[in-house]
Amino acid sequence: MLEIVLLGLNHKTAPVEVRECLAFSRDDISAGLRALTQYRSVSEAILFSTCNRVELIMTTEDFDLAVEDAKKFLSETRRIPISDFNDCLYVYRGDEAVRHIFRVGASLDSMMVGEPQILGQIKTAFQTAAAQKTSGVILNRLLHKTFFVAKRVRTETAIGDHAVSISYAAIELARKIFGDLKEKQAMLIGAGEMAELAVEHLMRHQAGCIHVVNRTFERALEMASHFNGKAIRFEEIEDCLQQVDIIISSTGSPNYVITRDQIKKAIRSRRQRPLFFIDIAVPRDIDPGINRLPNCYVYDIDDLKGVVEDNIEDRQKEAVKGETIVDEAVIRFRDWFKSLDVVPTLLQLRNKMDVIAAAETRKTLQSLPHLSEEDQRAIQRMTRALVNKIMHDPTLFLKRSGVRGNKRTYLDIARKLFNIDE
Numbered sequence: 422m423l424e425i426v427l428l429g430l431n432h433k434t435a436p437v438e439v440r441e442c443l444a445f446s447r448d449d450i451s452a453g454l455r456a457l458t459q460y461r462s463v464s465e466a467i468l469f470s471t472c473n474r475v476e477l478i479m480t481t482e483d484f485d486l487a488v489e490d491a492k493k494f495l496s497e498t499r500r501i502p503i504s505d506f507n508d509c510l511y512v513y514r515g516d517e518a519v520r521h522i523f524r525v526g527a528s529l530d531s532m533m534v535g536e537p538q539i540l541g542q543i544k545t546a547f548q549t550a551a552a553q554k555t556s557g558v559i560l561n562r563l564l565h566k567t568f569f570v571a572k573r574v575r576t577e578t579a580i581g582d583h584a585v586s587i588s589y590a591a592i593e594l595a596r597k598i599f600g601d602l603k604e605k606q607a608m609l610i611g612a613g614e615m616a617e618l619a620v621e622h623l624m625r626h627q628a629g630c631i632h633v634v635n636r637t638f639e640r641a642l643e644m645a646s647h648f649n650g651k652a653i654r655f656e657e658i659e660d661c662l663q664q665v666d667i668i669i670s671s672t673g674s675p676n677y678v679i680t681r682d683q684i685k686k687a688i689r690s691r692r693q694r695p696l697f698f699i700d701i702a703v704p705r706d707i708d709p710g711i712n713r714l715p716n717c718y719v720y721d722i723d724d725l726k727g728v729v730e731d732n733i734e735d736r737q738k739e740a741v742k743g744e745t746i747v748d749e750a751v752i753r754f755r756d757w758f759k760s761l762d763v764v765p766t767l768l769q770l771r772n773k774m775d776v777i778a779a780a781e782t783r784k785t786l787q788s789l790p791h792l793s794e795e796d797q798r799a800i801q802r803m804t805r806a807l808v809n810k811i812m813h814d815p816t817l818f819l820k821r822s823g824v825r826g827n828k829r830t831y832l833d834i835a836r837k838l839f840n841i842d843e
Contacts, residue, residue: 423464423829425559425758426484427518428491428510429476432532435509443499443506445470450546453498454555460490465557467550467564471542473532478522480559488512519563519754523747526567527574528581535580535736540571558833562757570750574743580736588618590728591699591720592626595667598697598718602626608665609644610634610658610679611672616701619669620648632661636672662687662696669699670706678702681710684717691716701725761832763819769841771812778804 430440445453450468457466457477465480477494481487492510496503513521524530528539547564550556556564575581592602599605606629609620620631631650634657635641641652653661662668662683670678684696698719700707705721712719760766782804786797819831835841 423480423482423559424484424515425518425563426479426481426487426491427476427513427521428479428488429469429474430506430509430511431474431476431530434511435506439506439509440472440475442501443470443475443495444472445475445498447545447549449498450549451553453494454550454553456498457491457494458555460487460494462486462490465560466555467546467560469543469546471539474525476522476525478518478560478563480557484514516751516755520747520751522563522567523570523750524744526571527743527747528571529574529740529743529747534733534740537575537581540568543567558761558830559758562833563754566750566754570747573746573750577746578739578742580739580743587701587722587725587729588616589622590725590732591619591669591701592622594718594720594725594728595623595697595699596626598695599666602628602667604629605666606630606632606664607667607669608632608634608658608661609648609650610668610670610706611702616669616671616699617644617647619699619701623667624648628667632665634658634661659683659687663690665696666694667697667699668707669701671701672706674702674706675704677708678706679708679711681708681714684708684711684714688714688716699725760836761829763828763832766832766836766841767812767816767819770815770835770839771808773839773841774808774812778808 430443432440435443445468450470453468454466457463457468457479462481462483463479464482467478469476469478475495477491479487479491492503492507495501495506521530522543526540526543528535528537531539543564547556550560595605596602602623603626605623607620607623609616609631611634623631631645631648633641633645633648633650633652634655635644635652636655638652638654641654644650645652658679662679668679672678679698688696693716695716695718698707698711698717700719700721703722707719707721709719709721711717760769782801786792786800792800815835819828819835
């Protein structure tokens with residue numbers, strides 16, 4: 422009996438040194454799919470590889486052999502002994518395999534619950550499998566349902582509504598203060614990675630000019646070119662405070678880069694315009710005393726971590742709602758999968774034909790009241806005979822064990838042609 426099998430490892434089961442040994446680049450995946458489907462135990466296959474997981478989704482009529490072949494495939498293509506990764510593997514079959522891929526697509530199994538990138542990565546993996554013709558009726562349906570479930574989880578829960586990275590949380594706080602970040606000018610002090618990520622988020626919200634400050638002016642020029650910004654020298658910071666609305670600082674300075682006295686001078690000419698500080702440096706770059714000045718808001722790394730932790734907790738609560746959507750989808754997919762067996766399909770097709778024939782016969786007889794009871798029975802017998810004749814060839818074709826091609830493909834087409842799918 423054909424079934425769905427999923428074999429893989431992820432950030433929960435395998436350390437990064439194992440994951441990186443088994444990872445497939447985008448260029449490797451096409452060749453990998455062709456190699457995997459050379460095994461007779463594997464009917465259909467999709468290969469999914471990211472920095473956090475490597476997963477093989479397959480259909481097979483021999484579960485044990487498919488699992489062994491999948492391990493051999495990973496070992497041979499990645500040139501690593503099975504013993505080096507065997508203990509890190511998980512294997513799911515049937516409903517559990519379906520549930521797992523639904524959860525992965527909906528970002529319920531991610532390192533950061535609710536992150537949106539995972540769905541795009543799965544779509545790319547599916548497109549590659551479709552191009553290589555290694556996915557068929559079953560995995561095509563499974564992946565389309567995965568996309569549908571992910572969309573439902575995203576729209577019917579708030580799983581993606583809360584910032585869960587330091588840089589993103591900083592910009593979300595800025596949006597709460599300013600409402601709209603469009604045309605708001607920013608100053609980036611230093612070259613920390615989180616600070617640069619925060620600037621990227623600003624740019625997505627159509628922020629205005631980005632002023633870049635660095636101890637080395639050449640480095641400031643280089644960074645400013647990334648953001649189409651303006652490089653300024655350290656000595657110009659005080660003058661720039663008149664123009665900017667958001668200051669993001671991440672230097673290695675042992676002392677405050679911006680002091681309370683500097684801001685006191687600047688706010689006199691700012692006409693009540695808010696000034697927002699994101700201090701991602703340790704030790705801190707921004708004098709915390711600035712927070713006590715009017716229309717000044719200072720958030721340091723601990724403040725931002727607190728926001729992120731609260732938001733992660735909120736996402737986990739929303740994930741419970743997502744799990745319910747997944748459970749419902751697993752049941753629906755199981756019903757569809759079972760419907761691909763010949764007998765249920767034929768019974769549903771026969772029932773549909775009988776219902777149509779009975780309805781049309783009844784309408785015809787109502788329009789011919791002069792017919793005798795014997796004539797009416799003759800018409801009913803003829804109608805049943807027609808249904809039997811119409812059903813004869815499709816029934817033989819679908820039941821024939823040696824039918825050319827994939828029997829499940831024909832069953833799926835039959836259900837679509839006669840609209841007896843869900």
